[in-house]
Amino acid sequence: MEILKIENLRAYYITSLYGVERRVRAVDNVSLEVMENEILGIAGESGCGKSTLLKTMIGLIKPPLTILGGKITYKFDGKDIDIVSQKEEINNLRWKVFSYVPQGSMSVLNPTRKIIKTFEDLLKVHLKIEGKEEIKKLSEEHLKALGLPSEVLTSYPHQLSGGMRQRVTIALSTLLKPKVIIADEATTALDVVVQRGVIQLLKRIQSEFKNSIIIVTHDMGVHANIADRIVIMYAGKILEVGSAKDIFKNPLHPYTKYLIDSLPKIGDKTFKKSVPGAPPSLLNPPTGCRFHPRCGMAMEVCKENVPALIDVGSGHKVACFLYSKEAEIS
Numbered sequence: 001m002e003i004l005k006i007e008n009l010r011a012y013y014i015t016s017l018y019g020v021e022r023r024v025r026a027v028d029n030v031s032l033e034v035m036e037n038e039i040l041g042i043a044g045e046s047g048c049g050k051s052t053l054l055k056t057m058i059g060l061i062k063p064p065l066t067i068l069g070g071k072i073t074y075k076f077d078g079k080d081i082d083i084v085s086q087k088e089e090i091n092n093l094r095w096k097v098f099s100y101v102p103q104g105s106m107s108v109l110n111p112t113r114k115i116i117k118t119f120e121d122l123l124k125v126h127l128k129i130e131g132k133e134e135i136k137k138l139s140e141e142h143l144k145a146l147g148l149p150s151e152v153l154t155s156y157p158h159q160l161s162g163g164m165r166q167r168v169t170i171a172l173s174t175l176l177k178p179k180v181i182i183a184d185e186a187t188t189a190l191d192v193v194v195q196r197g198v199i200q201l202l203k204r205i206q207s208e209f210k211n212s213i214i215i216v217t218h219d220m221g222v223h224a225n226i227a228d229r230i231v232i233m234y235a236g237k238i239l240e241v242g243s244a245k246d247i248f249k250n251p252l253h254p255y256t257k258y259l260i261d262s263l264p265k266i267g268d269k270t271f272k273k274s275v276p277g278a279p280p281s282l283l284n285p286p287t288g289c290r291f292h293p294r295c296g297m298a299m300e301v302c303k304e305n306v307p308a309l310i311d312v313g314s315g316h317k318v319a320c321f322l323y324s325k326e327a328e329i330s
């Protein structure tokens with residue numbers, strides 16, 4: 001069963017300079033389902049719209065970011081809540097239904113307060129728990145369940161290592177047992193050993209609480225380690241979705257093939273080809289398939305029509321005219 005459904009979402013940054021309107025088409029007609037009890041990875045190069053897609057999922061929609069169409073529906077307690085048309089519901093959903101782990105842990109933890117204070121705020125506001133002893137007990141139990149030392153509660157953020165701070169941030173975001181955890185580049189800027197600790201923590205949370213985790217990173221190595229399914233984004237669109245096994249063993253879209261082929265393999269000393277050309281500007285993206293100017297397989301149709309994202313079997317979806325003639329309806 002799906003817990004979150006995104007349908008035909010268009011989220012643009014609309015600005016105006018000297019009376020001239022600029023539209024950055026960061027998320028352009030994107031549809032996606034997040035299933036219960038899965039780790040979904042969202043991959044793609046810098047600027048392709050990954051963070052914008054996450055922002056819309058958590059209802060962080062402030063100008064210049066504007067939703068021009070589509071739905072973002074959370075399903076819980078037998079209800080469907082579309083946070084585009086029911087913005088006022090976002091505060092009821094945050095922390096309990098979804099929580100967000102942002103890129104830098106220091107932006108969540110107050111540097112002037114001990115960690116326990118941040119746990120306390122969350123428990124007081126959302127669960128109306130006031131007793132200091134009960135707050136301490138619940139916080140300690142939660143950290144213990146996640147294999148983290150409870151001593152961190154009496155520390156200030158600067159007394160912890162970057163990796164521990166990130167893990168504490170993740171622990172905080174799971175304190176109220178949300179059904180969906182949305183993590184933006186949670187492992188970026190951490191060294192590989194610390195990165196492994198964070199990945200293990202996310203996996204442990206998922207197996208413990210059976211919730212869904214959405215993890216955004218450009219690092220395909222992290223996706224290989226953690227994701228059940230992977231979404232490949234390019235220039236504001238989804239080009240491919242599939243199980244991690246399908247994406248790594250049987251990538252279909254020429255762009256995904258480049259991404260996978262460029263990954264280093266032990267013992268393989270062959271030259272790795274990078275994707276030719278540069279990512280397009282989302283102010284004025286190419287017509288047709290947005291990848292066609294960089295694609296070695298491009299055909300005439302790719303220049304004019306936008307390929308629809310089609311299921312080619314077992315939930316493996318691809319938007320490419322090599323696999324289906326169906327074009328997107330705009």
Ligand SMILES: Nc1ncnc2c1ncn2[C@@H]1O[C@H](COP(=O)(O)OP(=O)(O)OP(=O)(O)O)[C@@H](O)[C@H]1O
Nearest residue numbers: 013024026045046047048049050051052053064282
């Ligand atoms: N506040 C903003 N105003 C205008 N354009 C923006 C704004 N924020 C992001 N963009 C543009 O939207 C597009 C998508 O950006 P986004 O941050 O979603 O990409 P990303 O894939 O998450 O990249 P990264 O991995 O570098 O964070 C980019 O072209 C970016 O320049």
